[in-house]
Amino acid sequence: xxxxxxxxxxxxxxxxxxxxxxxxxxxxxxxxxxxxxxxxxxxxxxxxxxxxxxxxxxxxxxxxxxxxxxxxxxxxxxxxxxxxxxxxxxxxxxxxxxxxxxxxxxxxxxxxxxxxxxxxxxxxxxxxxxxxxxxxxxxxxxxxxxxxxxxxxxxxxxxxxxxxxxxxxxxxxxxxxxxxxxxxxxxxxxxxxxxxxxxxxxxxxxxxxxxxxxxxxxxxxxxxxxxxxxxxxxxxxxxxxxxxxxxxxxxxxxxxxxxxxxxxxxxxx
Amino acid sequence: xxxxxxxxxxxxxxxxxxxxxxxxxxxxxxxxxxxxxxxxxxxxxxxxxxxxxxxxxxxxxxxxxxxxxxxxxxxxxxxxxxxxxxxxxxxxxxxxxxxxxxxxxxxxxxxxxxxxxxxxxxxxxxxxxxxxxxxxxxxxxxxxxxxxxxxxxxxxxxxxxxxxxxxxxxxxxxxxxxxxxxxxxxxxxxxxxxxxxxxxxxxxxxxxxxxxxxxxxxxxxxxxxxxxxxxxxxxxxxxxxxxxxxxxxxxxxxxxxxxxxxxxxxxxxxxxxxxxxxxxxxxxxxxxxxxxxxxxxxxxxxxxx
Ligand SMILES: Cc1cc2nc3c(=O)[nH]c(=O)nc-3n(C[C@H](O)[C@H](O)[C@H](O)COP(=O)(O)OP(=O)(O)OC[C@H]3O[C@@H](n4cnc5c(N)ncnc54)[C@H](O)[C@@H]3O)c2cc1C
Ligand SMILES: Cc1cc2nc3c(=O)[nH]c(=O)nc-3n(C[C@H](O)[C@H](O)[C@H](O)COP(=O)(O)O)c2cc1C
Ligand code: FES
Numbered sequence: 208x209x210x211x212x213x214x215x216x217x218x219x220x221x222x223x224x225x226x227x228x229x230x231x232x233x234x235x236x237x238x239x240x241x242x243x244x245x246x247x248x249x250x251x252x253x254x255x256x257x258x259x260x261x262x263x264x265x266x267x268x269x270x271x272x273x274x275x276x277x278x279x280x281x282x283x284x285x286x287x288x289x290x291x292x293x294x295x296x297x298x299x300x301x302x303x304x305x306x307x308x309x310x311x312x313x314x315x316x317x318x319x320x321x322x323x324x325x326x327x328x329x330x331x332x333x334x335x336x337x338x339x340x341x342x343x344x345x346x347x348x349x350x351x352x353x354x355x356x357x358x359x360x361x362x363x364x365x366x367x368x369x370x371x372x373x374x375x376x377x378x379x380x381x382x383x384x385x386x387x388x389x390x391x392x393x394x395x396x397x398x399x400x401x402x403x404x405x406x407x408x409x410x411x412x413x414x415x416x417x418x419x420x421x422x423x424x425x426x427x428x429x430x431x432x433x434x435x436x437x438x439x440x441x442x443x444x445x446x447x448x449x450x451x452x453x454x455x456x457x458x459x460x461x462x463x464x465x466x467x468x469x470x471x472x473x474x475x476x
Numbered sequence: 477x478x479x480x481x482x483x484x485x486x487x488x489x490x491x492x493x494x495x496x497x498x499x500x501x502x503x504x505x506x507x508x509x510x511x512x513x514x515x516x517x518x519x520x521x522x523x524x525x526x527x528x529x530x531x532x533x534x535x536x537x538x539x540x541x542x543x544x545x546x547x548x549x550x551x552x553x554x555x556x557x558x559x560x561x562x563x564x565x566x567x568x569x570x571x572x573x574x575x576x577x578x579x580x581x582x583x584x585x586x587x588x589x590x591x592x593x594x595x596x597x598x599x600x601x602x603x604x605x606x607x608x609x610x611x612x613x614x615x616x617x618x619x620x621x622x623x624x625x626x627x628x629x630x631x632x633x634x635x636x637x638x639x640x641x642x643x644x645x646x647x648x649x650x651x652x653x654x655x656x657x658x659x660x661x662x663x664x665x666x667x668x669x670x671x672x673x674x675x676x677x678x679x680x681x682x683x684x685x686x687x688x689x690x691x692x693x694x695x696x697x698x699x700x701x702x703x704x705x706x707x708x709x710x711x712x713x714x715x716x717x718x719x720x721x722x723x724x725x726x727x728x729x730x731x732x733x734x735x736x737x738x739x740x741x742x743x744x745x746x747x748x749x750x751x752x753x754x755x756x757x758x759x760x761x762x763x764x765x766x767x768x769x770x771x772x773x774x775x776x777x778x779x780x781x
Contacts, residue, residue, distance in 0.1 A: 209511055209750060247748060252543045252696045252724070257748060307511075307750065435538050435545060436747040438511075440503035442552045443538035456531030458552065463507075 208234060208309075214302045215268075215280060217295075221359045223287045224330070225296050226263065229304065231281040235265055239313030240338035241404075241429055241467040244281065245437040247305040248294045258291045259434050260284075261334035261406070261466075262309065281308065284333040284362060310437050311466050314338050314427055316345070317402045324424075325351045325372075326393055326415055328407025329360045334429055335406055336363060343370045350396070351375065354389025354411070358382040390414045397422045405429070405470075416470035426470040432461040439463030447474040480764035481771035482757065484518070486716045486739050487639035487664035489573050489600050491518035494772060495729065495757040498720055498743035499524050499577035499603065499643075500549065501694075502753075504563040505570070511750035517757060518739060519573040522559065524605050526578070527585045527592075529555035534687040539676045544695030544722070545744060546674050548688035551579065556589050564598050573600035575641065586618075586628050591635040601638050604628065604663075607645030607670035619645035619670075622657035629661035641718065644668040644709075646701055655709040667718035667741065668709060669702045695744040696722040703735050710736020710777055724752070726759025736777040 215228040245257035260283040267277045287296050298304070314334075317323070323342050325335045332353055342349045351374045355361045361383050367374055376384025377392045385392055390411065397418065405415045406429035419426030432444035439460050448457035451474050459465065459472065482493040496519040502508060505520050514520065532552025539546050554562070556578070567574045576599050580586035586604065593599050606628055607619035618624045629642055642658045644651060646669040655666055671692025676685040684690075702721025710717055719732030720741040729740045745752035764772060 254540060255543060255545060255695055255744075255748065256540050305749075433536055433538055435547070435744075436501075436750070438503070438507050438750060440501060440507045441538065441547070441747060442500075442532060442549050443547060445532070445535060445537070445552075458531060 238309035241313030244308035331407030544697030546691035
C-alpha cells in the first residue's frame with residue numbers, strides 16, 4: 208500500500224536513536240513482524256530515494272482530537288546516520304509523510320512450543336519487538352539477546368521485559384550487561400529445540416548463522432541492503448544466495464525475497 | 477470544454493496517453509499493479525531482456541547522488557524464454573501496449589532475441605538497447621559507434637516485423653550523429669536517453685561505492701542533458717522520439733514534448749512513487765485543461781525559440 212501518514216510522535220530515546228509513531232490504515236495491522244516500510248523523508252529531490260525501516264510496532268490508539276475513534280498506527284525505531292535520518296529526526300507531531308507498507312517477507316513464527324530466541328544488534332532490535340509481541344501473544348517463551356557498542360545502543364529493553372521476555376545484554380565496552388559480543392552470550396544458551404530470529408549488522412548475523420548451523424538450530428535473519436524501489440523492480444538490493452558462484456550466480460532480492468531469510472539460504476563469507 | 481485528447485502514436489503503437497514506464501525501472505509490470513492502474517498509462521516497457529538469463533553485477537549496485545542515483549545492475553534479467561513463458565501471459569491481460577526492451581552480448585544475439593519475439597501476440601513493439609553503460613560487451617559498444625549501431629539496427633530490423641524503437645546513449649560526443657545512423661539503418665522511432673556514466677567515491681574507505689566502479693546516472697539530475705538531446709535530435713531526424721531522463725511530474729513530461737518528443741518514459745520516479753506514471757499522465761492532462769489545449773499532440777515540438 209502507498210499512503211499518507213501523520214506523525215504522532217517522534218521521541219529521542221537515547222543519543223541519536225528515535226522512536227517515531229505514525230498513523231496507518233487499518234490494513235497495516237495485518238502485517239507480519241519482519242516486514243518493513245519505505246518512507247519518503249522530504250518532497251524535495253535531495254535525498255531522492257525513500258528510506259527503508261523495519262516495523263517496530265503496529266497497533267491502535269485513541270486519538271486525542273475530537274471526532275476520532277481508534278486509529279491504527281505503526282512505529283519505527285531508527286538511528287540517525289546520515290542525511291535522510293537527520294531530516295526524519297526533525298519531524299514533529301502533525302507532519303505528513305508518504306509511506307509504502309507493508310513490504311517484503313516477514314518472519315515465519317514457526318511451530319508453537321519451541322523456545323524462541325531473538326538476537327538483536329543495535330537498531331536491529333527494531334523488528335524484533337514487533338516479533339516478540341506476536342510470539343508472546345501466542346503464549347510462547349521468548350528470550351532476547353541484545354548487543355551494542357555501548358549502553359546507548361541498547362534500546363527498549365524495558366519494553367521487551369514488560370512483555371515478559373527474558374533479556375540478556377552484552378556491550379563491547381561493558382557499560383551495560385556483559386562485556387563482549389552478544390554472540391558469545393548466545394552461544395552459552397543455545398540448544399536444540401530453539402528457533403533463532405536475528406537482526407543487526409551483517410557480521411553479527413554471519414556469526415549467528417554459523418553458530419545456528421553448528422548447533423542445528425533453525426535460524427532466520429533479517430538483512431539490510433541499499434534499496435531504491437523496495438518492491439522488486441530495480442534489482443539494486445540483491446545479495447548472494449547460498450549456491451552463488453561466479454559461474455552460476457544466485458542473487459536474492461532483499462526487498463522482495465526478504466528482508467527475512469532462512470540463514471541457510473544465503474552465502475556467508 | 478471536453479476532456480483533452482491525450483492519445484499519441486509512436487511508430488504505429490497507439491497509446492491512450494504519452495506516458496510509458498522506462499525499462500529496468502518497472503520490473504515486469506506486475507510488481508506495480510498494487511500501486512497504480514496499469515490501464516491508465518500509455519505503454520509499459522519490460523526490463524532489458526537477453527537471450528539467456530543474466531545474473532547482473534556484484535553488489536553494491538546502487539547509490540544515491542544529489543538529485544539522482546547511480547546504478548550498476550548489469551542488466552540482470554530472466555532471459556527471453558522465461559519472459560515469454562512466465563511474464564507475458566499476465567501482461568497480455570492488461571489492456572496497455574507492452575514493449576519489450578532487448579539487448580545482446582553479440583550482434584547475433586540481438587538478432588536472435590528479436591526473432592523470438594516476432595509474431596508473438598501481446599508484444600506491441602521492441603526497444604533495442606544499444607546504450608547500457610554497465611555491461612562489457614553489448615550495450616555501450618554498439619551505442620557509441622555509428623557503424624556498429626547500424627549493424628545492430630539493420631540486423632534486428634531483418635528479424636522483426638514489429639515497430640522497432642532504438643534507445644540511444646547519452647555517453648557520446650554527438651548524439652545527432654548516432655540518431656541519424658540509426659534512422660538510416662531502419663529504426664522506426666528513437667528513445668533517448670539512457671543513463672549517463674558516473675561514479676561515486678566512499679571517502680572513508682577510499683574506494684568506489686559501486687562494486688562495478690562506475691554506474692549509470694538517472695533521475696532529476698540528468699533532465700537538462702536529456703532535454704537538450706531530444707531537442708537536438710528532433711531538429712535533425714524525422715522519426716518520432718521518446719524523451720527519457722529525470723521526469724518526475726507532468727510539467728517535466730510536457731517540456732520533453734515541447735522539445736520534440738511524441739511520448740515520454742518515466743524511470744527513477746517510479747522508485748520514489750510507484751504510482752508516478754499514472755500521476756504524471758493526470759498532471760499532463762490537468763495542464764491541458766488549465767491552458768485550454770485540446771490535444772496533447774499539438775504540443776509536440778511546439779517549442780518557440
Ligand atoms: C529492510 C531494512 C530495514 C531497515 N530497518 C531499519 C530500522 O528499523 N532502523 C534503522 O535505524 N535503520 C534501518 N535500516 C537502515 C536504514 O534504512 C538506513 O540507515 C537509512 O536508509 C540511512 O539513511 P540516511 O539518509 O540517514 O543515510 P545516508 O546519508 O544515505 O547514508 C549514511 C550512512 O548510512 C549507510 N546506509 C545508507 N543506507 C543504508 C541501508 N539501507 N542499510 C545500511 N546502511 C545504510 C550509508 O552507507 C552511509 O554510511 C533498514 C534498512 C533496510 C534495508
Ligand atoms: C535501476 C535501473 C535499471 C535500468 N535498466 C535498464 C534496462 O534494462 N534497459 C534499458 O534500456 N534501460 C535501463 N535503465 C535506464 C532507464 O530506462 C532510463 O533510460 C534512465 O533511468 C533515465 O530515466 P530516469 O531519469 O527517468 O530514470 C535502467 C535504469 C535504472 C535506474
Ligand atoms: S530495492 Fe529495488 S529490487 Fe529491491
